[in-house]
Each structure stands twice: as C-alpha cells, then as structure tokens.
Amino acid sequence: MTLDYASALPDLSLPAPAAVGAGVAGAIWKAYLLYVLGHPGAGDLLAKAVRSLDPTALLAGIDDNPEPWWANELLILHALQSYVSLSKDADLQNTIGRCVEFHLAEIQPDHATNEPWAIHAFVLHPQGETSAGALLHAAMVQGGGSLTPVASLIVRDALHCLTNVNAYP
Numbered sequence: 387m388t389l390d391y392a393s394a395l396p397d398l399s400l401p402a403p404a405a406v407g408a409g410v411a412g413a414i415w416k417a418y419l420l421y422v423l424g425h426p427g428a429g430d431l432l433a434k435a436v437r438s439l440d441p442t443a444l445l446a447g448i449d450d451n452p453e454p455w456w457a458n459e460l461l462i463l464h465a466l467q468s469y470v471s472l473s474k475d476a477d478l479q480n481t482i483g484r485c486v487e488f489h490l491a492e493i494q495p496d497h498a499t500n501e502p503w504a505i506h507a508f509v510l511h512p513q514g515e516t517s518a519g520a521l522l523h524a525a526m527v528q529g530g531g532s533l534t535p536v537a538s539l540i541v542r543d544a545l546h547c548l549t550n551v552n553a554y555p
Contacts, residue, residue: 407458
C-alpha cells in the first residue's frame with residue numbers, strides 16, 4: 387500500500403474555535419503520526435501549528451463547555467510537545483512554554499481528563515511539576531492503581547520524547 391502524501395496532510399488553521407476542538411486534535415495527531423512516519427511536509431505543518439498558538443490552539447467563548455475544551459487542548463498540546471521534543475527546536479519549545487503557562491494559570495488538567503495527556507509538556511515547564519503529578523495521579527486512580535493500556539501508551543510517548551528533548555534554554 388502506498389500512502390498518498392499529497393492528500394495525507396490535514397488542513398490546520400490555528401487558533402480554531404473550541405467547538406471544533408475534537409477535529410483539530412485529530413488533525414494535529416494525524417500530522418504528528420505522519421511526521422513520525424517520515425512524511426516530508428508534516429514537520430513544517432506542525433511547526434506552523436506551534437507558531438500559531440495564541441497562546442493555545444483553541445479559542446473558547448462564553449457558550450463553550452470548559453471540560454471538552456481543556457481535554458482537546460491537552461490532546462493537541464501533547465502531540466505538539468512530542469513533535470517539538472523530537473525536532474529539538476528550542477524556539478518552538480519556548481512557544482509551547484507560553485501555552486503551558488496559560489494552562490497552568492487557567493485550567494486544572496486533571497479536571498479535563500483522566501488520561502496523562504501532555505504530561506511531558508508540564509514536566510518540562512519550570513512550574514509544571516504539580517500539574518504533571520496531578521495528571522499522573524488521575525490516570526493511576528482511573529486504572530485502579532496502575533496505568534490503563536491507553537495511559538501507558540501516552541506515558542511511553544511522553545517518556546520517549548523526554549529522552550530527546552531540547553528543554554527550555
């Protein structure tokens with residue numbers, strides 16, 4: 387089977403309305419997976435997405451439910467942090483840092499999800515240790531004291547990326 391690279395890359399325009407957050411998260415993850423598989427244009431697309439964070443990927447309005455907005459933000463942040471870690475781009479890491487700062491100030495990640503999405507983005511931020519711990523704790527509680535298979539995959543991706551990261555200068 388041959389992958390049609392011309393149609394494989396999703397169309398990403400950030401920031402996007404929070405109401406379409408699940409679709410944006412899916413598109414970001416598709417681009418990240420294509421990057422990992424070696425797609426020639428996926429890195430440029432992801433770098434553009436990181437540079438478009440303002441400071442987040444989604445814009446929420448008064449009528450948006452905060453929990454799905456936060457959950458989609460964490461899904462997006464996870465994939466973008468993974469890309470930035472693997473690309474070793476310090477400038478992009480600083481942009482991710484501003485996004486993490488927003489989340490630290492405005493949300494409680496463990497209220498948005500029971501999965502440890504974006505745990506590595508919080509670990510890498512100088513003030514993110516408590517949020518990273520809360521995400522891991524919520525995932526452990528969800529799994530009855532151990533990580534579920536999904537949480538285990540999320541943490542494995544985060545650990546893989548942490549071993550390749552070019553952290554904050």
